[in-house]
Amino acid sequence: MTMxxxxxxxxxxxxxxxxxxxxxxxxxxxxxxxxxxxxGKGGVGKSxxxxxxxxxxxxxxxxxxxxxxxxxxxxxxxxxxxxxxLDVNEDQQVIPxxxxxxxxxxxxxxxxxxxxxxxxxxxxxxxxxxxxxIADVRWETLDFLIVDSPPGxxxxxxxxxxxxxxxxxxxxxxxxxxxxxxxxxxxxxxxxVNLEIVGLVENMGPFACPCCGETVELFKSxxxxxxxxxxxxxxxxxxxxxxxxxxACDEGTPIAAGGHTGPFVNALDQVVRAIxxxx
Amino acid sequence: MTMxxxxxxxxxxxxxxxxxxxxxxxxxxxxxxxxxxxxGKGGVGKSxxxxxxxxxxxxxxxxxxxxxxxxxxxxxxxxxxxxxxLDVNEDQQVIPxxxxxxxxxxxxxxxxxxxxxxxxxxxxxxxxxxxxxIADVRWETLDFLIVDSPPGxxxxxxxxxxxxxxxxxxxxxxxxxxxxxxxxxxxxxxxxVNLEIVGLVENMGPFACPCCGETVELFKSxxxxxxxxxxxxxxxxxxxxxxxxxxACDEGTPIAAGGHTGPFVNALDQVVRAIxxxx
Numbered sequence: 001m002t003m004x005x006x007x008x009x010x011x012x013x014x015x016x017x018x019x020x021x022x023x024x025x026x027x028x029x030x031x032x033x034x035x036x037x038x039x040g041k042g043g044v045g046k047s048x049x050x051x052x053x054x055x056x057x058x059x060x061x062x063x064x065x066x067x068x069x070x071x072x073x074x075x076x077x078x079x080x081x082x083x084x085x086l087d088v089n090e091d092q093q094v095i096p097x098x099x100x101x102x103x104x105x106x107x108x109x110x111x112x113x114x115x116x117x118x119x120x121x122x123x124x125x126x127x128x129x130x131x132x133x134i135a136d137v138r139w140e141t142l143d144f145l146i147v148d149s150p151p152g153x154x155x156x157x158x159x160x161x162x163x164x165x166x167x168x169x170x171x172x173x174x175x176x177x178x179x180x181x182x183x184x185x186x187x188x189x190x191x192x193v194n195l196e197i198v199g200l201v202e203n204m205g206p207f208a209c210p211c212c213g214e215t216v217e218l219f220k221s222x223x224x225x226x227x228x229x230x231x232x233x234x235x236x237x238x239x240x241x242x243x244x245x246x247x248a249c250d251e252g253t254p255i256a257a258g259g260h261t262g263p264f265v266n267a268l269d270q271v272v273r274a275i276x277x278x279x
Numbered sequence: 280m281t282m283x284x285x286x287x288x289x290x291x292x293x294x295x296x297x298x299x300x301x302x303x304x305x306x307x308x309x310x311x312x313x314x315x316x317x318x319g320k321g322g323v324g325k326s327x328x329x330x331x332x333x334x335x336x337x338x339x340x341x342x343x344x345x346x347x348x349x350x351x352x353x354x355x356x357x358x359x360x361x362x363x364x365l366d367v368n369e370d371q372q373v374i375p376x377x378x379x380x381x382x383x384x385x386x387x388x389x390x391x392x393x394x395x396x397x398x399x400x401x402x403x404x405x406x407x408x409x410x411x412x413i414a415d416v417r418w419e420t421l422d423f424l425i426v427d428s429p430p431g432x433x434x435x436x437x438x439x440x441x442x443x444x445x446x447x448x449x450x451x452x453x454x455x456x457x458x459x460x461x462x463x464x465x466x467x468x469x470x471x472v473n474l475e476i477v478g479l480v481e482n483m484g485p486f487a488c489p490c491c492g493e494t495v496e497l498f499k500s501x502x503x504x505x506x507x508x509x510x511x512x513x514x515x516x517x518x519x520x521x522x523x524x525x526x527a528c529d530e531g532t533p534i535a536a537g538g539h540t541g542p543f544v545n546a547l548d549q550v551v552r553a554i555x556x557x558x
Contacts, residue, residue, distance in 0.1 A: 041322055042431075043322010043323055044322055075457045075460065075461075078456070078457060078460060116460070116464060117464065152321075154405070174322075178326070178354045178357060178358065178525075178529060179322075182354075185396065188395060207497070210495065211493035214489075214490035216488065216490075216522065218486070218520070218522050219522070220522075220525065220526065241497070243495065243499075246457075246497070246498055249455075249457060250455055250456040250499065
């Protein structure tokens with residue numbers, strides 16, 4: 001390759017990046033509040049919380065979008081009962097799926113032909129696809145965009161945080177020490193990339209045996225609250241462990257979607273109110 | 280930069296890669312069985328299983344190494360009660376920590392000064408650090424090297440699978456549908472990169488209420504077994520959910536380390552025997 005070709009290629013890339021930056025700014029300009037749901041490690045119920053948060057906000061009448069940008073384990077589509085590929089308009093923009101009156105959903109999974117296929121993308125390719133994905137969705141006007149961000153503190157959450165400017169983070173954890181070590185990393189990650197933290201939610205808290213009613217601490221207790229206090233982060237509340245929450249997500253209808261009552265739904269409502277009032 | 284400089288830089292990189300390949304081959308040549316403990320998503324108890332598997336093998340008299348290559352959430356050091364930084368010999372090789380008679384442990388965390396600091400590395404840098412980390416440990420002769428591999432199907436597990444040639448995979452999951460979608464991706468990932476699969480372990484299975492003894496399926500049941508059968512992968516067994524396992528890991532002494540009995544330890548023993556006899 002000649003030097004001339006190299007420099008004209010670089011200019012093309014630069015022009016493309018600038019066009020994409022404009023698209024991202026345009027897409028995000030109609031969205032009032034952008035919340036990244038994050039976790040230091042996977043399996044703490046981040047996607048389940050993101051779904052229930054979005055459903056709960058929509059249930060309160062807020063116009064809400066739910067975006068899943070986890071390239072390797074996108075699970076929002078299944079949890080929200082969204083099937084099939086998404087529609088694309090004549091400008092090649094992705095049209096979100098409407099779920100009920102005030103909620104729209106977009107998941108990476110809805111763009112993949114075979115949801116069981118492993119996506120093996122190297123770092124730079126991932127940043128590109130995340131940026132394009134955020135730029136290309138036609139949300140229209142939203143009160144809230146809830147983003148189910150990839151777990152950890154690597155390339156993917158970094159790309160999400162850098163692309164969605166003005167976003168704030170809600171960090172999800174479970175109470176045990178091993179998860180909390182990762183939460184401290186997450187908090188430091190947010191501070192490093194100047195991402196404001198709304199607060200910390202402790203998921204998979206106390207479990208009440210459905211047979212004898214006895215409360216069991218499956219993953220210990222209060223670790224999230226203590227960590228939040230130690231790190232100077234708002235503690236948003238504890239959500240109890242409830243196998244019905246797991247079952248509802250597997251069935252494609254988050255437990256917040258209505259008809260359900262009980263400790264989990266009440267605790268979720270408190271957390272959602274705390275988030276709304278802090279914005 | 281001149282063309283000449285560029286090509287001499289490329290030659291230096293090539294020479295460095297070749298030297299590193301030799302070091303990796305030398306390091307791995309003394310290890311009989313290399314097992315990558317993998318999961319499609321985090322939080323299924325992958326690190327806890329890897330620790331308990333290593334401790335159990337060492338308890339059976341096998342000379343065992345346990346290596347944590349999760350850059351973003353290394354948890355093996357805490358689970359194994361290994362504190363402080365690792366020693367390095369005059370050849371700049373890392374000396375593993377001995378834990379008991381037959382077990383040696385190396386964790387990424389032991390190389391970090393501040394374990395709470397988020398590591399924000401871009402893709403190519405991660406591949407480099409993973410390769411170097413695998414090359415630089417002085418294990419001596421081992422019957423088993425258990426590798427706690429990063430979750431998902433991205434850069435990091437790919438780098439691990441490509442660097443540790445001749446390794447075989449054990450995939451850990453929980454029984455609910457949302458986790459199983461990721462497991463199918465993991466199985467396809469192993470097949471894409473030609474990594475032989477020993478089998479699938481279902482973690483966080485049935486939970487017996489310590490108060491009334493009633494069994495509760497926290498994350499549904501039998502999903503792992505059915506997925507293994509459908510995908511043509513060996514099913515290695517179900518490990519029951521036990522809060523004592525969480526507690527033991529948090530305290531730095533995996534439950535397999537001795538003195539414990541009960542359903543979890545019995546089920547683990549069956550799984551370990553199934554792995555050993557399949558190699």
